[in-house]
Amino acid sequence: MWPVNWKDPESNRFLIIDDAAISLIREYLQTRPMDPEAGGMLLGMRRGKHLQITMATPPQLTDRRSRINVVRNSLGHEELLRQEYSQSDGYIGYLGEWHTHPQRHPSPSDRDFNTWREISKSINYPLIMIIAGTASITCYLCTANKTTEMTFYY
Numbered sequence: 001m002w003p004v005n006w007k008d009p010e011s012n013r014f015l016i017i018d019d020a021a022i023s024l025i026r027e028y029l030q031t032r033p034m035d036p037e038a039g040g041m042l043l044g045m046r047r048g049k050h051l052q053i054t055m056a057t058p059p060q061l062t063d064r065r066s067r068i069n070v071v072r073n074s075l076g077h078e079e080l081l082r083q084e085y086s087q088s089d090g091y092i093g094y095l096g097e098w099h100t101h102p103q104r105h106p107s108p109s110d111r112d113f114n115t116w117r118e119i120s121k122s123i124n125y126p127l128i129m130i131i132a133g134t135a136s137i138t139c140y141l142c143t144a145n146k147t148t149e150m151t152f153y154y
């Protein structure tokens with residue numbers, strides 16, 4: 001089923017998630033009882049209103065990770081973003097965030113919603129937030145006034 005190619009019926013906006021991004025996220029699923037949460041940035045391209053996620057940044061050693069929370073240290077992730085941005089002549093940029101949950105089918109916590117709201121306030125473009133559970137993955141398309149969600153099974 002990967003790569004994902006999804007069209008939001010309301011906005012006619014396409015969301016494409018490349019296999020490389022999903023493959024990386026799948027390496028960090030919390031399938032064992034002690035696996036900590038993992039997270040990073042989603043990088044990719046905006047083509048008009050359409051979004052294509054080309055890569056996900058992997059957890060960095062400086063992230064603080066526990067079973068039920070991850071606070072990513074921005075330094076390592078932002079360094080990767082800068083690299084991708086300059087190597088692609090500015091085509092690849094920041095599209096959102098991903099993190100894992102120790103649930104089969106993930107649902108966002110209040111903290112997740114608050115974090116997304118904070119990030120969305122500082123960026124005027126639609127963002128993608130991904131939460132990866134052990135059996136399914138949910139993508140949240142966050143625009144200024146609306147969040148649309150799509151769930152996919154591995």
Ligand SMILES: [Zn+2]
Binds near residue numbers: 099100108109112131
């Ligand atoms: Zn969460």
